[in-house]
Amino acid sequence: MPSKLTAPRGTQDILPPQSGAWLELESRIHDLARRFGYAEIRTPVFEGTELFVRGVGETTDIVEKEMYTFLDKGERSMTLRPEFTAPVMRAALEHNLFSQGPQRLYYVGPIFRYERPQKGRYRQAHQFGVECTGFSGPEADAEVIALAWELVRSYGLTDATLNVNSIGDDVCRPRYRQALLEHFRPHAAELSADSQRRLEKNPLRLLDSKDERDRPFVESAPAFASVLCDACREHDDALQALLSACGIPFVVNSRIVRGLDYYTRTVFEITSSALGAQSTVCGGGRYDGLVKSLGGPDVPAVGFALGLERFLMMAEAVHGARVAPRDGVQAIALGAQARAVALPMVMELRRLLRAPVFMDFDDRKLLAHLKIADRNKARYALILGSDELAAGTVVVRDLETREDRRVPLGRAADVAAALGESRA
RNA sequence: GUGAUCGUAGCUCAGUUGGUUAGAGCGCCUGACUGUGACUCAGGAGGUCGCCGGUUCAAAUCCGGUCGGUCACCCCA
Numbered sequence: 001m002p003s004k005l006t007a008p009r010g011t012q013d014i015l016p017p018q019s020g021a022w023l024e025l026e027s028r029i030h031d032l033a034r035r036f037g038y039a040e041i042r043t044p045v046f047e048g049t050e051l052f053v054r055g056v057g058e059t060t061d062i063v064e065k066e067m068y069t070f071l072d073k074g075e076r077s078m079t080l081r082p083e084f085t086a087p088v089m090r091a092a093l094e095h096n097l098f099s100q101g102p103q104r105l106y107y108v109g110p111i112f113r114y115e116r117p118q119k120g121r122y123r124q125a126h127q128f129g130v131e132c133t134g135f136s137g138p139e140a141d142a143e144v145i146a147l148a149w150e151l152v153r154s155y156g157l158t159d160a161t162l163n164v165n166s167i168g169d170d171v172c173r174p175r176y177r178q179a180l181l182e183h184f185r186p187h188a189a190e191l192s193a194d195s196q197r198r199l200e201k202n203p204l205r206l207l208d209s210k211d212e213r214d215r216p217f218v219e220s221a222p223a224f225a226s227v228l229c230d231a232c233r234e235h236d237d238a239l240q241a242l243l244s245a246c247g248i249p250f251v252v253n254s255r256i257v258r259g260l261d262y263y264t265r266t267v268f269e270i271t272s273s274a275l276g277a278q279s280t281v282c283g284g285g286r287y288d289g290l291v292k293s294l295g296g297p298d299v300p301a302v303g304f305a306l307g308l309e310r311f312l313m314m315a316e317a318v319h320g321a322r323v324a325p326r327d328g329v330q331a332i333a334l335g336a337q338a339r340a341v342a343l344p345m346v347m348e349l350r351r352l353l354r355a356p357v358f359m360d361f362d363d364r365k366l367l368a369h370l371k372i373a374d375r376n377k378a379r380y381a382l383i384l385g386s387d388e389l390a391a392g393t394v395v396v397r398d399l400e401t402r403e404d405r406r407v408p409l410g411r412a413a414d415v416a417a418a419l420g421e422s423r424a
Numbered sequence: 425g426u427g428a429u430c431g432u433a434g435c436u437c438a439g440u441u442g443g444u445u446a447g448a449g450c451g452c453c454u455g456a457c458u459g460u461g462a463c464u465c466a467g468g469a470g471g472u473c474g475c476c477g478g479u480u481c482a483a484a485u486c487c488g489g490u491c492g493g494u495c496a497c498c499c500c501a
Binding site: 005009030060061062065066083111115116117118119120121122126127128129194205208210211258264268276277278280281283284304305306307308309310311334365366367368369370371372373374375381383385386387395397399402404 | 425426453454455457458459460461462491492493494495496497498499501
């Protein structure tokens with residue numbers, strides 16, 4: 001292919017019929033969130049860079065090397081959002097939402113990360129996520145997890161696994177860190193180069209290393225559960241009991257640590273074998289310190305982000321590409337005169353019917369028009385030629401049963417009724 | 425950022441040790457069929473062989489670079 005204009009690396013165009021799957025997912029997301037009592041929030045696609053540096057964490061990979069940052073014409077450093085949590089908290093803070101009690105917010109939209117693309121990973125990706133603020137108890141954790149799981153469940157994604165873990169709080173995390181250091185340090189020389197580097201910086205990260213050399217040490221590492229403080233222990237136990245009571249299947253996975261700095265206590269991931277190496281479709285947890293660190297009140301929060309591209313990949317792996325059922329009407333008018341009569345009726349039908357009404361304006365033979373109807377997966381064809389015009393009728397052909405019916409050409413409502421699909 | 429691998433019609437791919445005008449299937453258009461679709465048959469359109477440079481009498485084919493796709497590492501949705 002000649003190197004003409006192409007979509008930037010790591011981005012993709014979503015064309016029909018794939019865009020149909022997106023539309024359906026998004027509409028189910030809005031419906032699901034609404035039923036859980038969450039309201040949508042929309043924030044700018046770019047923000048001042050400082051927000052992400054403070055909100056996501058200065059030493060995280062996202063901030064260190066994955067952000068699309070640029071100077072605007074006023075010399076301000078701006079960044080395309082690499083995630084939603086910091087912007088949502090910023091907006092909530094800016095508009096004083098926290099002084100109005102607990103908030104249940106959700107978002108859907110694109111995020112940007114400058115990474116090498118691979119399966120399930122893009123430079124522009126789309127996320128659905130929720131943020132539940134103002135509740136410090138495990139019920140909020142359970143609610144948020146239940147919401148994410150409900151989406152997975154409603155799609156029948158049977159190969160998904162919910163992994164839950166606790167990474168403690170200010171009291172016990174330092175203790176755990178210490179325990180890990182003591183565990184790994186004696187074997188430092190035997191660890192992978194990456195892990196040696198991570199050891200002093202962030203020993204928690206060693207736990208999700210995929211390197212074979214690290215495996216034996218990771219497996220024998222102490223679980224966070226062994227050093228959890230009483231408060232965190234209680235929170236975690238209660239969460240697990242709630243999940244069980246709600247009939248949500250989960251596994252406790254002590255290797256789930258999450259990469260963003262702001263998490264406290266509960267962390268969880270929904271993973272699937274259908275996604276290749278990027279096996280996480282949804283990740284989230286509690287981040288009680290985030291709002292305060294952004295200069296706001298001490299408000300607890302839980303949330304998650306779910307990758308739409310990855311979710312759709314899972315859905316396709318389980319269900320295959322969907323075959324759309326026949327739906328709608330193809331209006332076929334033969335000749336200019338017939339078109340002039342048909343067009344107003346088509347417009348009227350588009351008001352009366354819920355299903356799509358297709359019409360091609362080219363001068364073609366009936367045969368060609370029927371082929372187009374077939375390609376459009378129309379259920380009915382409305383045929384208006386010179387014979388019909390003279391008789392004041394229109395032929396309604398059921399493209400599935402191949403039955404023809406003649407109905408009077410008078411009112412579109414009669415035609416709609418003949419199609420038996422008029423809108424309530 | 426690192427590594428592997430691949431770039432030939434809209435799509436999926438052939439193309440023999442470098443050798444004339446680069447092929448197939450699907451899709452698209454037209455016709456067989458004055459007005460009744462998934463089948464059939466016959467035609468047709470569509471390609472600077474990703475791009476740039478090199479080797480050669482000769483490059484889709486060999487070499488180098490570059491861009492892009494894919495997969496993995498890192499990290500994450």
